[in-house]
Each structure stands twice: as structure tokens, then as C-alpha cells.
Amino acid sequence: MSPRPSAPSRDRERLSPRLFRESKPFRRQLLSIFMLDLLATPLALLIPIPLKIAVDSVIDSQPTPGYLESLVPVGSGPVRLLILVAIAQVVIVFLVQLQVLGSYVLHTHSGEKMSLGFRARLFAHSQRLSFTFHDARGTSDSVYRIQQDASAIQYVTIDGVIPIMTSLVTLIAMIYVTARLSWQLAVVALAVTPALLMSAYWYKTRMRGRYRQAAQLESDAQGVVQEVLASLRVVKAFGREGSENERFVRQSTAGARARVHLSFAEGAFGLLVNLITAIGTSAVLFLGVQQVRSGMLTTGDLLVIMAYLAQLYAPLKTISRQAASLQSSLASCQRAFELLDEVPEVKDHPNARPIRRAAGNVEFRGVFFSYDGVHNVLNDVSFNVGPGIHVGIAGRTGAGKTTLMSLLMRFYDPTSGAIMLDGRDLREFKLADLRDQFALVLQEPVLFSATIAENIRYAQPDASFAAIEEAARAANADLFIRNLPDGYNTMVGERGMRLSGGERQRISLARAFLKDAPLLILDEPTSSVDVGTESAIMDATERLMSGRTTFMIAHRLSTLEYCDARLQLEHGRLVGTTNLEIPSEIRLDPLPPTMSRPPSPPR
Numbered sequence: 001m002s003p004r005p006s007a008p009s010r011d012r013e014r015l016s017p018r019l020f021r022e023s024k025p026f027r028r029q030l031l032s033i034f035m036l037d038l039l040a041t042p043l044a045l046l047i048p049i050p051l052k053i054a055v056d057s058v059i060d061s062q063p064t065p066g067y068l069e070s071l072v073p074v075g076s077g078p079v080r081l082l083i084l085v086a087i088a089q090v091v092i093v094f095l096v097q098l099q100v101l102g103s104y105v106l107h108t109h110s111g112e113k114m115s116l117g118f119r120a121r122l123f124a125h126s127q128r129l130s131f132t133f134h135d136a137r138g139t140s141d142s143v144y145r146i147q148q149d150a151s152a153i154q155y156v157t158i159d160g161v162i163p164i165m166t167s168l169v170t171l172i173a174m175i176y177v178t179a180r181l182s183w184q185l186a187v188v189a190l191a192v193t194p195a196l197l198m199s200a201y202w203y204k205t206r207m208r209g210r211y212r213q214a215a216q217l218e219s220d221a222q223g224v225v226q227e228v229l230a231s232l233r234v235v236k237a238f239g240r241e242g243s244e245n246e247r248f249v250r251q252s253t254a255g256a257r258a259r260v261h262l263s264f265a266e267g268a269f270g271l272l273v274n275l276i277t278a279i280g281t282s283a284v285l286f287l288g289v290q291q292v293r294s295g296m297l298t299t300g301d302l303l304v305i306m307a308y309l310a311q312l313y314a315p316l317k318t319i320s321r322q323a324a325s326l327q328s329s330l331a332s333c334q335r336a337f338e339l340l341d342e343v344p345e346v347k348d349h350p351n352a353r354p355i356r357r358a359a360g361n362v363e364f365r366g367v368f369f370s371y372d373g374v375h376n377v378l379n380d381v382s383f384n385v386g387p388g389i390h391v392g393i394a395g396r397t398g399a400g401k402t403t404l405m406s407l408l409m410r411f412y413d414p415t416s417g418a419i420m421l422d423g424r425d426l427r428e429f430k431l432a433d434l435r436d437q438f439a440l441v442l443q444e445p446v447l448f449s450a451t452i453a454e455n456i457r458y459a460q461p462d463a464s465f466a467a468i469e470e471a472a473r474a475a476n477a478d479l480f481i482r483n484l485p486d487g488y489n490t491m492v493g494e495r496g497m498r499l500s501g502g503e504r505q506r507i508s509l510a511r512a513f514l515k516d517a518p519l520l521i522l523d524e525p526t527s528s529v530d531v532g533t534e535s536a537i538m539d540a541t542e543r544l545m546s547g548r549t550t551f552m553i554a555h556r557l558s559t560l561e562y563c564d565a566r567l568q569l570e571h572g573r574l575v576g577t578t579n580l581e582i583p584s585e586i587r588l589d590p591l592p593p594t595m596s597r598p599p600s601p602p603r
Contacts, residue, residue, distance in 0.1 A: 018337055019153070026113070030157065030162065033162055034162055037166040040100075048303060048304045048307030049092075049304070050085045050092070051307070052300035053081070053085050055298075055300040107158055111155075115150060122146045122150050122339055125340055132412065135371075141219050144222050145335050148215070149333070151332075152330075152333045152336070156326060181301055184291075189284050189309055191280065196277075199273065214258035214262060220251050220255070221251040221254075281309060284306070348430055348431050352427075352428065355437065357437070360549030361420075363423075365420065367407065368416045369400075369412065377403050379573050381400075381569075388547055391552070391566070393551060396570065399569040400571075402523060405553065408438075421437070436517065437519050438517050439519070441509055442524075445501075445504040447492050447495060447499075448496075449495075450492065451490060459515035471510040472506075474543055477503070492504075513544055519550075524553055525537060
């Protein structure tokens with residue numbers, strides 16, 4: 001089943017309230033940032049004051065402002081006033097930079113904390129999604145959304161919305177102060193505001209879709225890197241490095257081209273904003289000079305107005321640019337929310353019950369399964385296996401063997417039919433408790449980039465070192481581990497590639513021993529090792545199977561001889577069983593009369 005198509009228009013409508021809910025736990029930090037950023041407004045109002053005093057009271061010899069008379073006694077001369085002005089300038093700049101530093105640190109701390117929490121939610125949710133979703137979408141797309149798109153939430157809430165709000169406050173303050181000095185100049189300065197807001201709205205409505213497209217192209221390019229590096233041995237073996245590099249460059253070029261187009265649009269929008277504000281500045285300068293010449297303003301007043309005009313246009317530019325640049329972050333947030341909106345196909349039912357340790361009775365009742373909803377991979381599979389019985393599963397590649405075991409561990413749910421464990425449907429149990437009943441050994445052992453001890457302990461995180469050693473001895477792994485330079489502290493490398501295939505498989509078996517689950521699934525455990533190693537692995541496997549309900553998938557008949565019974569699958573159907581001293585506990589539904597059982601192989 002392919003993932004549901006997204007609905008951008010619907011998601012866009014829900015984006016604002018969802019962002020509000022996501023940021024709600026950080027409201028104290030956001031309020032602190034807002035209040036600290038508001039300090040920039042009075043500090044900005046103070047910046048041109050020393051220059052006005054120096055021009056009007058020192059250069060033009062006008063009376064000293066009343067609020068400075070106590071600091072500058074009558075007759076002390078302009079030098080003292082100039083010194084005070086210079087000191088005031090340094091103090092104001094220091095306070096401005098102190099506010100900038102505090103705001104920067106608080107922005108970064110809160111933003112990173114918010115991004116980390118959102119990214120962790122996405123990662124946890126992606127692990128709950130079914131294999132069907134990841135098979136259809138590919139893991140690289142989810143990785144990109146978790147690592148890249150998730151961080152956009154801080155750019156929207158902290159670096160986007162808060163600057164717009166503080167800019168509005170600054171804008172109001174600057175309009176008020178400018179109007180007090182000259183209401184005519186304030187009106188002229190604000191005349192360009194509609195043009196700025198209209199251009200920002202036009203940019204916003206056209207660009208979000210393009211940002212989404214660019215992010216998807218970059219995600220596709222990352223997918224090429226992930227796929228090639230994961231299959232590097234095959235790439236090198238077939239000498240395909242050049243062609244894979246060309247594929248990466250081709251895919252990346254599409255993303256780079258999209259980003260170049262976006263940068264041109266961003267630059268053109270910035271050019272338009274600066275041109276509009278330049279027109280407003282020129283008009284104010286022209287009218288202001290006329291008012292100075294007519295005596296309506298002093299030179300210092302004009303300098304203050306021009307400085308405030310820059311402060312007036314700065315929030316207008318911020319509002320316009322942020323409204324535009326937010327489109328990239330909103331597009332990324334939308335992609336991240338789309339991942340959160342994916343519903344796991346396999347999940348706990350509302351009244352799911354816990355299970356401590358299963359007895360191990362497994363029954364398939366008329367199970368059908370399809371990956372795409374059209375073609376069945378399993379057709380009407382029914383059988384019953386008693387506790388502690390060892391069952392071999394045989395069949396050609398694609399017959400449905402691994403799918404059968406994936407359904408048993410509830411990686412997927414049957415399309416129809418039911419799978420029972422100890423007489424209850426698997427869907428009645430809590431998912432975590434159910435999977436805790438299984439130990440799994442795969443054809444290709446899965447090891448993590450950690451030490452050998454940590455890989456074995458993965459089955460039981462609180463296991464003691466003595467328990468790890470005991471599990472390794474049971475898996476015939478203790479001897480080769482101790483011969484390694486760092487013993488159990490040896491790093492196995494990415495996917496365990498510093499070890500041989502047989503060594504990786506024995507560590508995987510040790511992990512299964514340590515878990516001590518009542519049911520065991522062995523998927524081709526010896527298919528990729530030599531005969532000598534196979535003997536050591538099967539010796540350990542036989543011990544591991546003891547007392548556990550076991551399902552073993554294997555092509556080698558010699559491997560299946562360790563089992564009590566065999567299920568034969570062909571094209572998703574159970575076509576027969578071969579009795580290898582089957583105890584009476586195993587019952588298999590009779591085959592359809594049109595199918596015959598294959599002959600028993602010689603033992």
C-alpha cells in the first residue's frame with residue numbers, strides 16, 4: 001500500500017494552529033525572547049540623540065537640553081558637553097550590543113531546544129510507521145524531513161514571528177516619535193508602506209510551493225547518497241562509481257537549479273523592498289531640507305528624523321522580508337507535519353492487553369496478505385504449531401516465507417484471516433509486549449556501530465557483563481571475541497563490517513540467547529557462511545532452539561533436519577508438509593484435493 005497523497009491546501013490551512021500548539025510548551029522562553037527583543041526599541045530611540053545634541057548644542061550653540069542642565073553647569077563650555085555626549089554614545093552602543101548578545105544566546109538556546117524536541121517526535125513517529133510506508137517512500141525522505149525540515153520550526157516561531165511582532169512595536173514607536181518632530185515627514189515616510197505590504201503578499205502567495213519542490217529535490221539527492229553508500233561494495237564491484245556520481249550530480253543539479261531560481265526571486269524581492277524604501281527616504285530628505293531652510297526644523301532635528309527613518313524602515317523591511325522568507329520555513333514545517341500525519345498501519349488497539357511470557361502456541365487461520373492491496377503474497381494459509389515445536393519453512397524465493405514471519409511478529413497485519421498466539425489474536429496484545437516474545441536472527445546480521453558488548457546487550461539493555469559473556473559462550477562466540485585486541489569492547493564498525501559474516505552471525509545469536517524469548521525466528525541463519533562456520537552456528541542454534549517454539553527459514557535441507565516439521569510454500573500457498581518425526585501437537589489443515597504433497601526427502 002502506497003502512502004497517502006498529501007493535501008497541501010488542507011495542511012496549509014492547519015499550519016498556523018499546529019505551529020501554535022507545537023510552540024506552546026516553550027511559551028515562557030518565547031515571552032522572554034519577545035521582552036528582550038522589545039528592549040531594542042527604546043535603545044534604538046536613544047541612538048541618534050547624542051548626534052542631535054552635538055550638532056545643535058555644540059556646533060550650532062543652541063541651548064543645552066533641559067535634561068542635561070544638571071550635568072553641564074552654566075559656563076562650563078561646549079567641551080564638557082561634548083565629552084558627555086561621547087560618553088553617552090559609548091554607553092548606548094554598549095547597551096545595544098549587550099541586548100543583541102542576550103537576544104542571540106536566548107534565541108539559539110530556545111530554538112535548538114525546540115528543534116530537538118520536534119525532531120525527536122518525528123524520529124519516534126517514523127519508527128512507529130509500518131514497513132509499507134518506508135518501503136514506498138524510502139528512508140532518505142524521512143531522514144531529510146527529520147534532520148532538515150524539522151529545524152524550520154524554530155525559524156518560524158523564533159526567527160520569524162517574534163521579529164515581526166517586535167518590528168510592529170518598533171514601527172509604532174518610530175512613527176510616534178517622527179510625527180512629534182514633523183507629522184508631514186511621518187506621512188511622507190509611511191506613504192510607501194502599502195507598496196511594501198503588497199509586494200510581500202505577492203511573494204508569499206507564489207513562493208511556498210517552489211520551496212517545497214526544492215526541498216523534495218534535495219531529499220531525492222540525499223536518497224542517492226544514502227543508497228550508494230549503503231551498497232558501496234556492489235558499486236565498486238561493478239565499477240559503477242562514475243555512473244553513480246553522474247546520477248548524484250544530475251539529481252543534485254535539479255535541486256541546485258531550483259535553489260538558484262529561488263535565490264534570484266529572493267534577491268529581486270530584496271531589491272524591490274530597498275528601492276521602495278529608498279524612494280521614501282529621498283522624499284523625506286527633500287522635504288526635510290526644505291523645512292530646515294524655512295526654520296521649521298533644526299539641523300539636529302533633521303538628523304534625528306533621518307536616523308529614525310532608517311529605524312522606521314528597518315521594521316517595515318523586516319516585516320516584508322520575514323513574511324517572504326518565512327515561506328521556505330513554512331514549506332519545511334508543512335513537510336515535517338506531513339510525516340507526523342502518517343498513521344501507522346500496525347498499532348495498539350484501544351483495549352490491548354499485556355502479555356508477560358507466551359507459552360508459544362501459534363496458529364494461522366485462513367491468512368491472506370497483500371502489500372499493494374491487489375496482489376496476494378499469502379493465500380489462505382492455515383496451520384497450528386504447539387509450544388516448543390521447531391518448524392522449518394521451505395519454498396522458492398518469493399514464495400512468502402519471510403512475509404509469513406513478518407506477519408507473525410506483526411510487522412504487518414493480515415489482509416484477512418487471523419494469527420493466534422496462545423489462543424488469542426495477535427492484535428489483542430500490546431505491540432511492545434508481543435514483540436518482546438520473539439528473538440530474531442536474520443540472514444544478514446544487523447549490528448550497530450558500537451562495541452560487541454553493546455550489540456549483544458541490545459536485546460536486554462540492563463543485562464550484566466556476566467550475562468553477556470554467558471550468551472556469547474552459548475553462541476560459540478566467546479573464544480573469537482576474547483582473541484580480538486579489545487575483546488568485548490571491540491568496535492564492530494558500521495553495520496559490523498569489521499567482522500566476518502560468521503562472527504557477525506554468532507554475535508546475532510548471542511543477542512538472541514540474551515533475550516531468552518519463548519519464540520524464535522531464524523531467517524536463513526547460515527546461508528552466507530562456509531561449511532565450517534555453519535557447523536559452529538548450527539551447534540549454537542540447536543541450543544538456542546531448545547524449549548522454544550521455533551520457525552526456521554532455510555534452503556539447505558541439511559539445515560531443516562534440525563526441525564520437527566516442515567511447511568512448504570509455493571506462490572503464497574501452503575502446499576504441503578514433510579513429517580520429520582512430527583509430534584502430535586502440530587496440526588496442519590488438509591491440503592486442497594487439487595494439490596499433492598511433495599515427497600519426503602531422504603534423511
